[in-house]
Amino acid sequence: MARIAIAGAGLLGRLLAWQLGHAGHEVAVFDPAPGPEPTYDGHGAAAFSAAGMLSPTAELDRADAAIAALGWRSIPLWRDIVEGLGAPGLLKQRGSLLLAHRADRASAQRVLARLQGARPAPQALGAEALATLEPALHGAASAWLLPQEAQIDPPATLCLLQRRAAASVDWHWRSPVAALSAGRLQAGGRTLHVDWVFDTRGLGARSGKAEDGGFATLRGVRGETVWLQAPAHGLTRPVRLLHPRHAVYLLPRGADRVFVGASEIESEDRSPVSLRSSVELMAAAHSVMPALAEARIERLDRNLRPAWPDHQPGTEVSEGLVRINGLFRHGWLMAPALVQDALARAGLKEALHA
Numbered sequence: 001m002a003r004i005a006i007a008g009a010g011l012l013g014r015l016l017a018w019q020l021g022h023a024g025h026e027v028a029v030f031d032p033a034p035g036p037e038p039t040y041d042g043h044g045a046a047a048f049s050a051a052g053m054l055s056p057t058a059e060l061d062r063a064d065a066a067i068a069a070l071g072w073r074s075i076p077l078w079r080d081i082v083e084g085l086g087a088p089g090l091l092k093q094r095g096s097l098l099l100a101h102r103a104d105r106a107s108a109q110r111v112l113a114r115l116q117g118a119r120p121a122p123q124a125l126g127a128e129a130l131a132t133l134e135p136a137l138h139g140a141a142s143a144w145l146l147p148q149e150a151q152i153d154p155p156a157t158l159c160l161l162q163r164r165a166a167a168s169v170d171w172h173w174r175s176p177v178a179a180l181s182a183g184r185l186q187a188g189g190r191t192l193h194v195d196w197v198f199d200t201r202g203l204g205a206r207s208g209k210a211e212d213g214g215f216a217t218l219r220g221v222r223g224e225t226v227w228l229q230a231p232a233h234g235l236t237r238p239v240r241l242l243h244p245r246h247a248v249y250l251l252p253r254g255a256d257r258v259f260v261g262a263s264e265i266e267s268e269d270r271s272p273v274s275l276r277s278s279v280e281l282m283a284a285a286h287s288v289m290p291a292l293a294e295a296r297i298e299r300l301d302r303n304l305r306p307a308w309p310d311h312q313p314g315t316e317v318s319e320g321l322v323r324i325n326g327l328f329r330h331g332w333l334m335a336p337a338l339v340q341d342a343l344a345r346a347g348l349k350e351a352l353h354a
């Protein structure tokens with residue numbers, strides 16, 4: 001059994017800790033957060049702020065086929081993970097919808113052209129078919145179903161990963177990692193010597209000198225979201241609005257909450273959500289789901305997506321050190337496959353059967 005130290009208790013860190021801890025390795029995790037629960041102050045793991053859309057087809061609008069392939073591999077892996085956590089309801093796979101208003105048809109066609117060749121292919125829906133699938137939606141002129149796309153509940157999944165690994169993993173909160181290298185991690189004024197260090201600090205991996213594990217070229221891309229309390233809203237699958245200016249989506253999170261996202265702004269500003277973003281997100285959501293007029297605004301949230309200049313995820317594996325970063329807007333979509341590949345490359349494959 002290996003001694004393992006993980007820097008960062010976000011999406012990748014928790015997935016790794018749960019899998020490696022259950023496989024019987026000695027695992028310690030370090031994170032600056034005050035505890036395992038989300039703080040929603042713009043400074044915690046980006047993973048808590050995410051929508052949790054697992055949309056390999058829809059993301060072809062902004063990503064390449066390799067990212068889509070990681071996504072299609074990850075959806076069944078997520079199913080195994082949530083079953084292993086004893087909470088299969090955290091993952092829902094009902095497909096997702098693309099909607100366009102009449103005035104936006106031309107830009108919608110441009111997006112659909114980029115999705116050409118996707119398998120399974122988008123299916124155009126008539127008004128009646130849309131009303132049957134999602135009676136809560138009104139006002140869109142065109143609709144397409146993206147079969148087999150899925151969604152996951154990020155905060156609930158992150159909290160459960162930590163709780164299920166509470167006994168088998170040593171969790172160190174309020175413990176930022178100051179430096180790391182192969183087999184060595186420095187946190188809280190002490191240095192740990194282990195067999196493997198996993199660096200999953202997201203944007204936190206940028207600080208520090210290169211020899212201490214700092215990545216100068218990593219950047220944060222701001223994303224803002226709105227949580228709405230909408231009792232018995234009736235929406236059952238994620239919906240994206242094809243709009244020339246705003247990439248807006250809404251998705252159900254439980255029977256009484258609708259999650260609306262997300263801006264994508266080249267800024268590392270972690271301050272509260274702007275009026276402009278909240279108005280644009282809510283107006284777009286309301287334009288296809290009029291019942292949201294009476295919803296209550298529960299939370300305006302924001303965070304930074306960790307991205308490399310090329311927007312591709314990056315995994316480095318060398319003896320004693322694994323570093324995964326730059327998951328950008330596709331972390332939930334790709335994480336299980338990336339973790340599977342990294343553990344296989346590190347020769348820690350038995351963890352996959354946790």
Ligand SMILES: Cc1cc2nc3c(=O)[nH]c(=O)nc-3n(C[C@H](O)[C@H](O)[C@H](O)COP(=O)(O)OP(=O)(O)OC[C@H]3O[C@@H](n4cnc5c(N)ncnc54)[C@H](O)[C@@H]3O)c2cc1C
Nearest residue numbers: 008010012046047051052053177202204223330331332333
């Ligand atoms: C608004 C928004 C919506 C999104 N929606 C989706 C979506 O629908 N689908 C999808 O696939 N992806 C989505 N994402 C992207 C996804 O959330 C990220 O890609 C993912 O969280 C990255 O995972 P990570 O583990 O690398 O980083 P994070 O989840 O950010 O975790 C990094 C962890 O490292 C910790 N850390 C920082 N510094 C240090 C340090 N010095 N020492 C130790 N630990 C440290 C942090 O506290 C944090 O806990 C969204 C992101 C945002 C912001």
